[in-house]
Amino acid sequence: MKHASVRRAAAGLAVLLSTSGLTACGGAEGTVVEGPWEDVVAAAEEEGSVSFYSVMPDVQNKRLVAAFKKEYPEITVNLTRGAGELPARVESEIKSKAEGADVFLYSDPAWFTNQKGAFIEADGPSLKGWHDDAWAVKNKAILPSALPYSxxxxxxxxxxxxxxxxxxxxxxxxxxxxxxxxxxxxxxxxxxxxxxxxxxxxxxxxxxxxxxxxxxxxxxxxxxxxxxxxxxxxxxxxxxxxxxxxxxxxxxxxVPHPSYWIEWGAAALDKSRRPNSARVFLDFMMSEKGQAAINGDGFGAAGRDGVEGAIELPExxxxxxxxxxxxxxxxxxxxxxxxxxx
Incomplete structure (x- = not known):
């Protein structure tokens, strides 16, 4: 965060790959498409949905999902809103490679540091302009928001x-x-x-x-x-x-002075059944539109410049x-x- 100084990927996807000449890698959980971003988006649309586990307040979840749906109408977002119980649930899914979260957002960046081997690399167009200090795990887990807690x-x-x-x-x-x-x-x-x-x-x-x-x-x-x-x-x-x-x-x-702030972390999970949808969703969270949905109207400090309504971190x-x-x-x-x- 820059401070003032935060199953359908089976037969259908196989057909898509064979007919469009895309290359792919990955395990049984899902096929990660390699190639131009347009090909990743096409594969994500073929997958058709993304499962998002989040601890954000409802208003921010709804804004993010609505903005994503407007940008990618072919991809349905299945939202699971939770709190402190979600990390253990996601950890269990990672260990068993079970169906569940494709993208996870949680209020403790250290969780992502501790799970750094469990994520898909962020490689979309929104990398451009993303702040160098807005990573929980470099190139994998982002810090999508910083916000006052005090x-x-x-x-x-x-x-x-x-x-x-x-x-x-x-x-x-x-x-x-x-x-x-x-x-x-x-x-x-x-x-x-x-x-x-x-x-x-x-x-x-x-x-x-x-x-x-x-x-x-x-x-x-x-x-x-x-x-x-x-x-x-x-x-x-x-x-x-x-x-x-x-x-x-x-x-x-x-917000009194001095103030106490927290950051959220978010990442796409490499055990995902829909890895391309996960990549597209995470990239959207990093985009100007995604950041405006999360941080606009004074909700938080953004991970990139030019986000209307995002707040600045005080000294x-x-x-x-x-x-x-x-x-x-x-x-x-x-x-x-x-x-x-x-």
Missing amino acids: MIVWNKEIFPKGFKTWEDTVDPSVKGKLGLRTDVTTSIAGYLDFQEKELGEEHLVKSGKLSPKFYPSVVTMTQAVASGEIGVTNISTPSTVKQMQAQGAPIEAI DARMLDSSSYTPERIEEANKKFKKWFG
């Missing part, structure tokens, strides 16, 4: 004066009205470390004394702010907030380095979480 979101009816700083979120008036995440994932472990380092442990101690309520996901927690179940949270994502605002939710949000942003979060470090974060929040 967002203060509040209900305007409960807190009409709003919030401007980190310190505002630990004011006594927030007691019983603060929402926090309940599970210490890699992203949350990084967030706790960020707060401890940048704001001081006392900030976390104060948060714990405010009788916070805990939620399993950003979406459910932001919904709780919108409904008035709680009044404020310090974790959300731009697309989640903007989607609820568009639906009339009485919420407002800021004081602190990016999660998910690769540094070993099981031992996650366990240490869990112990701190229990100490601060009970």
Whole structure:
């Protein structure tokens, strides 16, 4: 990410190859066409579909799928939306070479680094202009978005004066009205470390004394702010907030300084039954249109220049380095979480 300094490929495809003079390579999972990109697209259209597993919020998934469908109407996208359960599912599919995901998008780039031998090489036209630092695995797994995670979101009816700083979120008036995440994932472990380092442990101690309520996901927690179940949270994502605002939710949000950001990773899996559709879909994610669908309207920072509506990474942003979060470090974060929040 450039910072300011993120089965039908069987008989039908065989006929296509024999009649068009294409060359191919690959295993039993699917036939990877070699040759001009037009031939790859033709093979993808013959395959007819692509299976996309994603942890993106619904609004971004829908925008990406709609934009892809407009560009490639002959290829159907079968979307599976999930969360923390998806990596284990994809790992199982990789190990067994089972039917399932062709393209996977997940919120931990280190997962892709750890699985770097499981991906098809990105080789489409959208490589041109893609930032050198927008790779989780060079030439295989991309970083399609970087986005702020440290967002203060509040209900305007409960807190009409709003919030401007980190310190505002630990004011006594927030007691019983603060929402926090309940599970210490890699992203949350990084967030706790960020707060401890940048704001001081006392900030976390104060948060714990405010009788916070805990939620399993950003979406459910932001919904709780919108409904008035709680009044404020310090974790959300731009697309989640903007989607609820568009639906009339009485919420407002800021990204405080300094800010904590996360990146997503995405790749086409080499066990795919539809490898050419997977290649075309990943390439579209890298294109200006694909990046606009994911990051436009202020949803995130793009992996290439010229993406309308994408946001710039501020100089004081602190990016999660998910690769540094070993099981031992996650366990240490869990112990701190229990100490601060009970």
